[in-house]
Amino acid sequence: MLINNQTLTSLAQGFNAAFLRGFGSVSPSWNQIAMLIPSTSDAENYGWMKDLPGMREWVGQRVYNNLEAATAQLRNKPWEHTIAVKRDHIEDDKLGIYSNLFAIQGEIVARHPDDLVWGLLPTGFSTRGFDGQYFFDTDHVGFNRAKQEVSWSNTQGGAAAPWFVADLSRSFMKPLIFQERKKAQFVPRTNPADPHVFDHAEFVFGADARYNAGFGFHQLAVGSKQGLDATNYEAARVSLASQFRTDGSPLGVKATHLIVGPSNEAAALELLNAERNAAGATNVWRGTAQLIVSPWLE
Structure with a gap:
């Protein structure tokens, strides 16, 4: 193949089409557990505010709720x-393999947000969230029905493969954050006069993006490394539901999803699908949550 601007432009278009084919073959799953936060700068500040009190009867003047915020940055x-x-491969028309290679590249790039988000989740036992505590911790600040400040735990400890119970019912509020500054894009570098081409006798085609993942609302998830059984599952559900605002009204969090890795899949399926438990009694937890089996977990 004769190497000139026309052939290189055509080649880049073909590689881009293969990249897009691979990119489009991926159905992202990060949005199941993370909320999308568009970013317009190199970093975004998150002010985590205390929960607003519930509605009150309007008697006399309005009551102004003064919000206290702690700023954190992602x-x-x-x-x-x-x-x-390689330039030689272009000259010799040895390009057959590259179509599949760039399709694979597209798939890798499209899956990376999933890698980032789901890979972040199990680190929450030892990584601090925006409130300064470990994301899964025993002493987050919470409140009870009597409007008293109490310690609230969203972890059960343990040393087994981690599993999680979460409220994923809201699109605008999730346990994790996917912060996107620039979407992935395909960038060819095909100028024959480029110093890289002169020094290395090769043309380069790449994808780049700017984003990050971080921890969001710890109130929406409980993490456990205890064995996955009915007792621990119930305790996680109760922990999520036992959250109240400063005025004593319920926070309204409920367990909608059970998230496990492959090693806990069988236990999760039995817990959520079996008609009867091991003792032969009715399985009261049947159908109480949607199951997510994540290959990013153990």
């Missing part, structure tokens, strides 16, 4: 994936 990170195509 900084965007740049990401890239690049493939080099």
Whole structure:
């Protein structure tokens, strides 16, 4: 193949089409557990405010709720994936393999937000959230029905494979954050006069993006490393539901999803699908949550 601007432009278009084919083959799953936060800067500040009291009867003047906020920051990170195509391969028309290679690149790039978000979840036992506590901790600040400040726990401890119970019913409020500054894009570098081409006799085609993942609302998830059984599952559900605002009204959190890795899939299926438990009694937890089996977990 004769190498000139026209052939290189055509080649880049073909590689881009293959990239998009692979990219489009992926159905992202990160949005099940993370809320999308569009970003317009190198970092975004998150002010985590105390929960608002519930509605009150309007008698006399309005009551102004003064919000207390602690500022925390999530900084965007740049990401890239690049493939080099040798000049000799272009000249000799040895390009058959590259179509599949760039489709695979597209798939890798499209799956990366899933890698980032789901990979973050199990680190919550040892990583601090925006309230300064470990995301899964025993002493988050909470309140009871009597309007008293109490310690609220969203972890059960343990040392087994982690599993999680979460409220994923809201699109605008999730346990995790996916903060997007720039979507992934395909970038060809095909100038024959480029110093890289002169020094290495190859053209490069890459994808780049800017985003990051972080911890969001700890109130929406309980993490456990205890064995997955009915007793521990019930305790996690009760913990989620036992949250109240400063005025004593319920926070309204409920367990909608059970999230496990492959090693806990059988236990989760039995817990959520079996008609009867091991003792032969009615399984009261049947159908009480949707199951997510994540390959990013143990």
